[in-house]
Structures are given as C-alpha cells and as structure tokens.
Amino acid sequence: MDKIKIDLRSDTVSKPTPAMKHAMMEAEVGDDVFNEDPSVNALQEYAANLFGMEAALFCSSGTQTNQIAIKLHTQPGSEVICDARAHVYLYEGGGIAFNSSASVKLIASERGLFTANEVKECINEDNIHFPKSSLVCLENTVNKGGGACWEWEEILKIKEVCKQQAIPFHLDGARLFNALIAKNQTAKQYGETFDTISICLSKGLGAPVGSLLLGSAQHIYQAKRIRKVLGGGMRQAGFLAAAGLYALQHQVDRLKIDHQHAAYIAKILQGKSWVKFMYPVETNIIIFQTSAHLPSSELSTLLQDKGIKISNMGNNLVRLVFHLNQSADDIDFLANTIQSIDK
C-alpha cells in the first residue's frame, strides 16, 4: 500500500497550517482556571461577539461542550428530545445518561432534519408518570445526514414550540460554519435563537483541538463549574485558543472550497454504476451507498491501495469528508481514481 495521500475519513484529521502554528507559538498565556489566559479570553470574547451572545467557554472537544450544555439544561430523570442520528445520542459514549442521568426521546427524521410538529409530539404533558421534557437539541450540519443543513424557517418554528413550553434549545453546531456558508445565514441569527450553541474549531476550521460553548453569562458561569467537574479546566490553554482564534479569523470563508470539492466529486460518483444511492450534497460531506456488486469494503480497499482513505459506516454506506488539507491536485487525483473504478 502507498502512503496516505488523501484522508477523507473526517475533517477532524485536518492539521494546523504554518500560519496557525505561528499564531500558537506566539500566544500569550496564563492560567485559564484563574481566568488569566489572555489568548483564551480573547477567543471566548471574539466568539461571543460573533454570535451576539453574552459569553463563551473554551473546552477540549465538541463532546464536552454538548455534554456540559445537556447537564446545564436537564435534571436527573428529565428528557432530551433529539434526532435518532444525533451525535449527542449516538457518538458521545452514552454521555446523556452517564453525565446527566437524563432519558432521551428520539425523532426518526429524514437526514436528521425534523419538524416543529415532530418536536411538539415528543413533548410530554406535565404528569408525574412521564419524564419532564427539558431540552430540545438540534444538529447543524447533520453529520450522519450527509452534512445536511437546516432551513431557517423550520428552526424558528421549533424555537416557537420551545418558547411556548419553556424548554431550552441547544444547537450542536460542530459544523455550523459550513451551514452558514451553504445557506447564507449568519452567526447572529443563531445566537438570537438558541439558548446554548456548541461550535467546533478542530473540524473543517483546522485547529488541532477545541470547541466553544456559547450562551448567556449565567449559563456560561454554570458551564465553567461543570467543565471543572468533568476535568476540563485547562491551564496554559492559550496555545490552543490561539489556533482557534486564527481559525475563526482566517479559515471560515475557505470552507466554500471544501463544498466545491465535495460537489465536484459527488457529480463524478453519480455517474458510476456502483453508486446506488447518495444523500444530497450540501456542504463538505458525501455519504453514499455502494451497490452489491461493489461492497463498500472492496471500494475502501481499492481506494486505500491508491493512498485514499474513506470511512465505512456499515450497510455499504461510505463517507467522504472534505477539508483544508486537500489541494486541488489531490481532488483531481481523487476524481481520476474514482473514474477509473469500473465494476
């Protein structure tokens, strides 16, 4: 096998650019548990302003920001409403039960994009037999929905349902900037609508580590206490925060290049007889299913032999994720390789 030329397994494999590394090495740092790291403070302030929210908290991962938010909004025995494909439910190690002792009501939607009516149907009446519905959690873009983006109107309708029932509204915005670009939406729209928002710096934005939880000053004050309990209080974290700030200031607009790469490759895949089904490609993720005559495991091996890594998701579904470490030449090589596979 050749060495890996193109890694499409996830945008989490993206690495810091030389300019980002420079920003990290130049960072002024202090003890962030004492609120004394100027680079962490600068990142938190920048992100809060970007979203028009009162405060932000720098955390180690998107799992941590989501889990802190869930803990903030729930009580043991209460219930979180989210999609059956949600990262908070599927891929956070059972954290909702482990950290918050909360139960979950799942919505089985198309591509993770549920409706306000579906949320309404999930809300339990106030009756001692039922768990108290305590949080609605939405993901944008939907990772397991192939990078699907929400329509703004539906988000507003869900917000209205939450408001009527006094239920907090959390956004897992691990790839929110991809959605903002694809849908021409703004961070401030989201800041006005959600009680808490998690954004990731270490996916398409290319920082090595880190996520931010955004919310009211009171929520973020409580969040800091929960982060400490989870072992997430970091000391001279400014080296990492500087990478995150660099990412927010310099590497957001370029996400559109990843979307163009994904659209270009999707078009080529659609012409192949061995592609049975593909989710609409809206951002930097392609998820498709291979036909029985080319099982996904065989496709992975064929690509791996050319130095191209992809993710297998079971049931012959594969995922390709585009990010900043893939050059135009890499994308041409990928396109030619896909074209050459005939089955």
Ligand SMILES: Cc1ncc(COP(=O)(O)O)c(C=O)c1O
């Ligand atoms: C939609 C979504 N939310 C949250 C996360 C968690 O992020 P982390 O890997 O930083 O814990 C991921 C990770 O891929 C994700 O795709």
